[in-house]
Amino acid sequence: MSVTRDLIEADDSMPGVLLRQDPELAEILLAERRRQSTTLQLIAAENFTSPAVLAALGSPLANKYAEGYPGARHHGGCEIVDVAERLAVERAQDLFGAEHANVQSHSGSSAVLAAYAALLRPGDTVLALGLPYGGHLTHGSPANFSGRWFDFVGYGVDAETGLIDYDQVRTLARTHRPKAIVCGSIAYPRHLDHAFFRDVADEVGAYLIADAAHPIGLVAGGAAPSPVPYADIVCATTHKVLRGPRGGMILCGGALAERVDRAVFPFTQGGAQMHTIAAKAVAFGEAATPAYAAYAHQVIANARVLAAHLAAEGLVVTTGGTDTHLITADPAPLGVDGKAARGRLAAAGIVLDCCALPHGDARGLRLGTAALTTQGMGEREMRAVATLLAEVLRGGTDAAAARNGVRDLVTEFPPYPE
Numbered sequence: 001m002s003v004t005r006d007l008i009e010a011d012d013s014m015p016g017v018l019l020r021q022d023p024e025l026a027e028i029l030l031a032e033r034r035r036q037s038t039t040l041q042l043i044a045a046e047n048f049t050s051p052a053v054l055a056a057l058g059s060p061l062a063n064k065y066a067e068g069y070p071g072a073r074h075h076g077g078c079e080i081v082d083v084a085e086r087l088a089v090e091r092a093q094d095l096f097g098a099e100h101a102n103v104q105s106h107s108g109s110s111a112v113l114a115a116y117a118a119l120l121r122p123g124d125t126v127l128a129l130g131l132p133y134g135g136h137l138t139h140g141s142p143a144n145f146s147g148r149w150f151d152f153v154g155y156g157v158d159a160e161t162g163l164i165d166y167d168q169v170r171t172l173a174r175t176h177r178p179k180a181i182v183c184g185s186i187a188y189p190r191h192l193d194h195a196f197f198r199d200v201a202d203e204v205g206a207y208l209i210a211d212a213a214h215p216i217g218l219v220a221g222g223a224a225p226s227p228v229p230y231a232d233i234v235c236a237t238t239h240k241v242l243r244g245p246r247g248g249m250i251l252c253g254g255a256l257a258e259r260v261d262r263a264v265f266p267f268t269q270g271g272a273q274m275h276t277i278a279a280k281a282v283a284f285g286e287a288a289t290p291a292y293a294a295y296a297h298q299v300i301a302n303a304r305v306l307a308a309h310l311a312a313e314g315l316v317v318t319t320g321g322t323d324t325h326l327i328t329a330d331p332a333p334l335g336v337d338g339k340a341a342r343g344r345l346a347a348a349g350i351v352l353d354c355c356a357l358p359h360g361d362a363r364g365l366r367l368g369t370a371a372l373t374t375q376g377m378g379e380r381e382m383r384a385v386a387t388l389l390a391e392v393l394r395g396g397t398d399a400a401a402a403r404n405g406v407r408d409l410v411t412e413f414p415p416y417p418e
Helices: 005-010 016-021 023-038 051-057 079-096 108-119 145-149 166-176 194-204 216-220 254-268 274-287 290-312 338-347 370-374 379-394 399-412
Strands: 100-102 125-129 151-155 180-184 207-211 233-237 248-252 326-330 353-356 363-368
Touching: 016 023, 023 399, 051 274, 079 100, 079 216, 079 248, 079 274, 100 254, 108 145, 108 207, 108 233, 108 248, 108 254, 125 166, 151 166, 166 194, 180 194, 194 207, 216 233, 216 274, 216 290, 248 254, 290 326, 290 370, 290 379, 338 353, 338 363, 338 379, 370 379, 379 399
Parallel strands: 125 151, 125 180, 180 207, 207 233
Antiparallel strands: 100 248, 233 248, 326 363, 353 363
C-alpha cells in the first residue's frame, strides 16, 4: 500500500507525524475509518467511542508501566497514573453502585478468568447457559480455558418461547451442586431474573457470577436491571453499549475485593494498560450524564422497532422480540441461512454477525442497535434498515443498489460528524 499525497493533504484529522513517518499504516487507518463511515455497523458488540475516549487512548499514559495497584506499584513514577486509576475506580463504583471495582482487566474474557480464579479451583463444577443457547466461550467451551479447567453443566431455553428455562436451572443446580452459577449471554435478548439466580445460588451454596458484558451499558443508563445487588461478582466489558475503550472490569462487594484484585494481578495479568484505564474513566463519566441515559433508552427503543420490522419482513425473531440492544433472528424464511446471509449483507455494506440458534444446527443472525443509535439514528431509520436488510436477503435488491441506500443513511448520520 502507499498513501497518495492528495489523500494526506485532504485528511487533517490524523496526526501528521504518522502520515509522514508511516504512510503505509496511515492508509490502513484511513481505510478503516472510511469503512466505518460508509457501512452500517450492526454488530451487537461494537459501538463508536467518543473523541474524548479516543484522546485518552492516544495519550502519554500509554508509555507508563504500572504493575500493581495505586499506592502499591512495582514501578516508580506512578503518582499520576495512580490518580487516573483511582478516578476510574471511583466513577465505576458510583455509576453501578458497587462496593468495589477493578478496572484493570484487558477484556471481558480476562475479567471472567479472574472471577473464576478468585472463586474456583480446577475441577469445580459450574452451571452456565449452554453454548448453543448464547453462552460465551468462557462459559465452558472445550476450546477455551473454562472448558478445560472446570466441569461445566449447561442450562438451556424453552423450545417454544426461546426464553431461559428457569425450572431447568433450579433442577440442574440441585442435581449437580455447582461451586458457581453464571448468568449472562452473548446472544440472549431478554433481561435476566437476577433475583431468581441469587435464590438458586443460595439454595445450593454456590457463588453467583454475572457476565454482564452486553447489558452493562444499559444498566449504566438505567435502561436495564442491575446484577450488582445480586451477584457475588459482576464481569463486564467497557465497550459495547457502554461506549468506552475495548477492555473489561469487575464489580463486587467489599468482602471479595482483595481476592478479585489478586486474581487480576498478579495471578492472571501483568502491567495495567493505563491509557485504556484513563479512557474507561472518561467513558464512566460520560455514562453518568442524562444524555447517556437518554441514549441507553433509545438503544432499546430502536432495537424493539428493528426487531418488529424484521419479523414483519419475514425473519423469525427469537423470543419474539428484545428487551435490550440485541436481536437474534433466523433468515431461513427468506431462503438463506445465517452464514450466507451475513456474506450477502456484507457485500451490501450491512455488517453483522452469525450466531447459533436454539434447538437446531442452523445459523442465525445477531445484530444490535448501539452503534446506529450513537450515530443519531432513531425508529424511522430502524424501519428503513429492516426493509433494506430484507430486500437484500430476498434478492430483490442487488449489492450496488443496497450500498446506495446504506450510503444515504450513513451520510445523514455519520459516526463522527466533526
